[in-house]
Each structure stands twice: as C-alpha cells, then as structure tokens.
Amino acid sequence: MSAEPGNVREVVDVLIKRGQTIAVAESLTGGLLAATLVEVPGVSRTFRGGLVVYATDLKAKLAGVDADLLAANGPVDPEVAAQLARGAAVTCGADWGVGTTGVAGPDPQDGVSVGTVFVGVAGPEGHREVRGLRFDGDRATIRAQAVSAALALLAEGLDKG
Structure with a gap:
C-alpha cells in the first residue's frame, strides 16, 4: 500500500476494516496531518483525535515526551518523533499513533537546518x-x-501488522 495523498483513503480503509484507531501528535505539521485524514469521508470510524504540540514544553506535558530527552536533544530528534507517536496513541486511546517533528523554516532551529x-x-x-x-x-x-512521509510510514506499518 502506498500513502500518496490520493491513497489516504486506502490507509483509512485498512484501519476501518481492521477495527483499529489512529491518533496524531504534530509539531511542524501543525494539524495538517489530522486535516488530511479528516478529509476522508467515514474517517470518524477510525480517527480518535490529535495533539498539536508546537511548543516544546507541550510535547512533554500533553504528549508524554520525556522532558530530559527534550532538554538534551531538543525537539527535532528521532526519539522525540517516536515518543510523540506513542504519546498520541496513549493520550487518545488509539491503536496507532503518528508523530511529526522538524524544521519547516524559514530559519534553522537550535542549529537544525x-x-x-x-x-x-x-x-x-x-x-x-x-x-x-x-x-x-x-x-x-x-x-x-x-x-x-508520515502517511507512507503508517502505510508501511499497516502492511507489516
């Protein structure tokens, strides 16, 4: 299964067929991932909700990202993305969680391009x-x-699981 924008429907259909749910925790995408998912008719049968945790402290407070990790590595880090995904699933009571973090610009953030x-x-x-x-x-x-990219990674996970 691919997760090109036109195939968001396919990802949602797989989740619905499996009776599984999804939640998101977004930083750089600022709600765009959730908005993309909810464009699909019927998504309410699988989409639990999401967190837009743009501020670093909210990543810890709302999504459960380890505050020491954030202090040591900053918010743009692979482990932060993993913890955002897990935090979305746990906080929203979903089977699957997806997390996004990064630097969209126009300027670097904390030395990250x-x-x-x-x-x-x-x-x-x-x-x-x-x-x-x-x-x-x-x-x-x-x-x-x-x-x-987040939807593609989710599609790969669904293929494996």
Missing part, C-alpha cells in the same frame, strides 16, 4: 518505527512532504 524532519509511528504489539528525512522547499512544501 530547514527541511530536517522526523516522523514516527507507534502501533499494536510494540510496533515502533521512525524515519529521518531531508526536504527542500518553502514551509508549505516541507510541511506537505512531512504529511506524505
């Missing part, structure tokens, strides 16, 4: 996967590419 993105997926039976990516383009392009 624009276009650096990490997406994470957490699922049943301890499924955990993180992907680090590098995108070019403006803010809108980077955010859109991050959403596509």
Whole structure:
C-alpha cells in the first residue's frame, strides 16, 4: 500500500476494516496531518483525535515526551518523533499513533537546518518505527512532504501488522 495523498483513503480503509484507531501528535505539521485524514469521508470510524504540540514544553506535558530527552536533544530528534507517536496513541486511546517533528523554516532551529524532519509511528504489539528525512522547499512544501512521509510510514506499518 502506498500513502500518496490520493491513497489516504486506502490507509483509512485498512484501519476501518481492521477495527483499529489512529491518533496524531504534530509539531511542524501543525494539524495538517489530522486535516488530511479528516478529509476522508467515514474517517470518524477510525480517527480518535490529535495533539498539536508546537511548543516544546507541550510535547512533554500533553504528549508524554520525556522532558530530559527534550532538554538534551531538543525537539527535532528521532526519539522525540517516536515518543510523540506513542504519546498520541496513549493520550487518545488509539491503536496507532503518528508523530511529526522538524524544521519547516524559514530559519534553522537550535542549529537544525530547514527541511530536517522526523516522523514516527507507534502501533499494536510494540510496533515502533521512525524515519529521518531531508526536504527542500518553502514551509508549505516541507510541511506537505512531512504529511506524505508520515502517511507512507503508517502505510508501511499497516502492511507489516
């Protein structure tokens, strides 16, 4: 299964057929991932909700990301993406969680270059996967590419599980 924007429906259909639910915790995508999912008619049967945790302290407070990890590594980190995904699933009571973090620009953040993105997926039976990516383009392009990458990683997880 691929997760190109046109195939978001396919991802949602698989979740519905399995009777599984999904939640998201978003930083750089700022709700765009949730908005992309809810464009699919019938998604309410699988989508539990999401957290937009743009501020670093909210990643810990609302999504359960380890505060020491955030202090040591900053918010743009592969383990932060993994913990955002798990936190989304736990907080929202979902089978699957997806997390996004990165720098959309226009300026670097804490020494991390624009276009650096990490997406994470957490699922049943301890499924955990993180992907680090590098995108070019403006803010809108980077955010859109991050959403596509997050959905692709979710689709891969669904294929495995």
